Amino acid sequence: MKRTEARLTVFVLIPGAGGAAWYWHRVVSELRARGHEALAVDLDGADESSGLPEYTDAVVAAIGGRDGVVLVAQSMGGFTAPMVCARVPVGRLVFVNAMIPLPGETPGQWWGATGSEAARVAAAEAGGYSTEIDLDTYFLHDVPAEVAAGGAEHERPEAEIAFGQPCAVERWPDVPTRVLAGAGDRFFPAEFQRRVARERLGVDAETVPGGHLAALSHPGPLVDRLLDRTP
Secondary structure, three states: OOOEOOOOOEEEEEOOOOOOHHHHHHHHHHHHHOOOEEEEOOOOOOOOOOOHHHHHHHHHHHHOOOOOEEEEEEOOHHHHHHHHHOOOOEEEEEEEOOOOOOOOOOHHHHHHHHOHHHHHHHHHHHHOOOOOOOHHHHOOOOOOHHHHHHHHHHOOOOOHHHHHOOOOOOOOOOOOEEEEEEOOOOOOOHHHHHHHHHHHHOOOOEEEOOOOOHHHHOHHHHHHHHHEOOO
16 A cells, blocks of 8 residues: 655755756646645756765755755766765655766766666667657657747756766665656666666666656656655
């Protein structure tokens, strides 16, 4: 039997590459409508003087004195999340289509270590879509057109500095951790995410509707899963 959050819970949401808090705006609205507190952290991903340590500082500052928050990380945000957990009390950690790092690993090393590129190409060939990465095919294919249009002004690149910086934790934080994998994710295919979750965390990834940007394409079902406390 599923159990959902009955009391107010604070969700702190970390975006992926580029760092735009806007990515989470539909999930923030949905969580607040259901009586919870939700904070999406804006990270200056385009700043070459700012990387994983500064991202961690920003998330820690957003959490402030709150205990037991649910920390949610998307895509490259997966590298910042464990560093946050090492510094402040976190109740739960949830990865959503996220890069799951090893302690000391850099984002630049992650691609080859996990075999993500081979998995992406194999999924494209099996699915009959292009193996060449473009925004529409890999990220916006299931995002409503009006939502995608609204995101254009928030797009920004991820500076190279962060790709060479390690996930600076000595060991994986002792925090209950879940992995949510988008069934239609073309960038990090769901089966690839399931394998990485098993190998690196020893957990089974749960499937949610949507592609890599599930928070934009399917915010309601994603929030349903965030609020589900079923072990």
